[in-house]
Amino acid sequence: MKDRSTVIWNKHAYNAGTLLSRHHLPHVLQHRQETRYEGVVGPLNRWVDHIRVSTQESVPYFDPRAATEGADVLVLLQDPSGEAQLGSGFISRDNNDPTAHNSTLAAEAGGLPYSRSLHWNVVPWWVANPSFAPRSLAAEARRAAPLLAELMDLLETRPKVVLLLGKQAQEAWSQLLLGASPDLKGLPIIEAPHPSPLAYNKTDARTGKPNRVLLQEAFAQATAVSQTNAV
Numbered sequence: 001m002k003d004r005s006t007v008i009w010n011k012h013a014y015n016a017g018t019l020l021s022r023h024h025l026p027h028v029l030q031h032r033q034e035t036r037y038e039g040v041v042g043p044l045n046r047w048v049d050h051i052r053v054s055t056q057e058s059v060p061y062f063d064p065r066a067a068t069e070g071a072d073v074l075v076l077l078q079d080p081s082g083e084a085q086l087g088s089g090f091i092s093r094d095n096n097d098p099t100a101h102n103s104t105l106a107a108e109a110g111g112l113p114y115s116r117s118l119h120w121n122v123v124p125w126w127v128a129n130p131s132f133a134p135r136s137l138a139a140e141a142r143r144a145a146p147l148l149a150e151l152m153d154l155l156e157t158r159p160k161v162v163l164l165l166g167k168q169a170q171e172a173w174s175q176l177l178l179g180a181s182p183d184l185k186g187l188p189i190i191e192a193p194h195p196s197p198l199a200y201n202k203t204d205a206r207t208g209k210p211n212r213v214l215l216q217e218a219f220a221q222a223t224a225v226s227q228t229n230a231v
Contacts, residue, residue: 009083010101013094018065020088021096029088035064036090040071040156041118047154048124051147057125060084062118063092071118072226074159075103077194078137078168079123086126091119102195103165106212110219116226118159122148122172141172148176152184160226162187163218166194188225192218 006023013019020029036045041062051059060080083097084090093104093114107117123144127137152158164170170191177185193199193211202211 008096009098010094010096010104012101012104013096018094019096020090020092020094022087024096028094032064032088032090032092036061039064040067043156044151044154047150051124055125058085058089058129059124060089060091062120063090063094065094066092066114067116067118069113069115070157071116071155072160073112073117073163073222074155074161075107075117075119075163075165075222076169076173077119077121077165079121079127079140080125082126082128084126085129091121093119098197098200099195102197102200102212102215106195106215107219109216110221110223112219112223112226117222120151122169137168141168145172145175148172149180152176158183158187160188161222162189163222164189164191165215165218166196166199169194190218190222190225 008014008019008024010019014024017025018028019025020032022029036042041064044062048059048061051057077099080091081095081097081099083095084092088095093100093107103119107114123137123140124147125140127135127140162173164173173189192215193204195215200212200215203209204211204214207214
């Protein structure tokens, strides 16, 4: 059986020279590791260090290549891939997995620069990690709920819009809003399918559109809202 780490799953990032992989372009990953405490994500990654200690989970870091011009759009998914947690160690559009590849394609089709968006997960650790007994996504989302609230308080400025990719992210955000402040409740949100291959290649039963098209439209809408709300 072929080693999955030797396969280039995110050809877009590989061709751009930004792929995060221990096997491919290792110097890129090393640079990202060396700069993880710099810039906008620096304080957030120190927070991640705290989460790692308090939860005993291998939580991936925020990507220092993201949000370099500000986190105008917060992109929330459900939980990290195995590649993010055990491979690169970052939540990134540059990860060597199909979900990251699909996210990048949708974001670029929608005109959303990586420099103005920040990717994260409602559960910041890999739920299916084989090092643990089987765990449910719903239970881990409840466990992680306080961390999502902490993140919103830690961000230097509020995002102008939140893009929720997948049902788990959408449900977690709904729960967060139950006890949220009025300014957080007033934050624009956009919902879209998850960019994993299982969802990306399906057709939405309600609209009849391919999910990949719905993702592109959601990223385009997020781009438009963030620009409209720019100060």
